[in-house]
Amino acid sequence: MTSLNATASLSLSHHYANSNHRVKLTSAQPSPPPIWRQTRRVISVSVSFFLSRLLLLPNDAMAASPIDKYVKRKKLDPLDAYVPPVILAQLQIQDLEQFLNVEKPEFLACRSLLRSGPASSLRVNIRAVAQYALDASDSNTASDDVDRCLRALEELDSLFLRASRKDSNxxxxxxxxxxxxxxxxxxxxxxxxxxxxxxxxxAMVEVYRSPSEQDDLSDSSEIQQLQSIL
Incomplete structure (x- = not known):
């Protein structure tokens, strides 16, 4: 009986010794980065890429997206809510010509301007304005103009990118x-x-773009409305 106990004790000691050895080997290996960090990075990159393409996606591709279906089902705000941002975006795009008239244009800065501020929401706003025009008549001219505008902006964005990479064309x-x-x-x-x-x-855009008048009329309901839209 004593011999059996000694044998069992020796086997148990050997088992624990092997376990401790494995633990030490495992702890000596570098631990991989937490999975949540890798996941968060992948998600961040994916979302950034999606948002960067959202503004200037081709019309057919946008029409097939779930977001476009949501916009189509969503009840439109009053027309007054869409017009000032479209005018501001138009003025913002006009400013690009000044950037291009210098000796060495900053093409990445031009591209950033095209993708920021009121211009970043231009797609949704001009579609809404065109929808009002379509509801008021049987003409599809406004929809054609929307497609023409967005195609031109998409090509302009591509030209800015290519120029920043020294593409002579x-x-x-x-x-x-x-x-x-x-x-x-x-x-x-x-x-x-x-x-x-x-x-x-x-009139709202003129006041909004004039700092002195904006300060005087900062409590104006129209200015507050425009600020909330933007």
């Missing part, structure tokens, strides 16, 4: 051509807006 002349196409399309879209609504939108 991405010339300033081509950029100005696409810029003119987009601005002309925006003019056509805004011409579908009733004059009373358009004049009100222009």
């Amino acid at each position: 991405a010339t300033v002349e081509l950029m100005k051509s696409q810029l003119g196409t987009a601005l002309n399309a925006l003019d056509s879209i805004l011409q579908t807006v009733p004059s009373q609504v358009l004049d009100k939108g222009k």
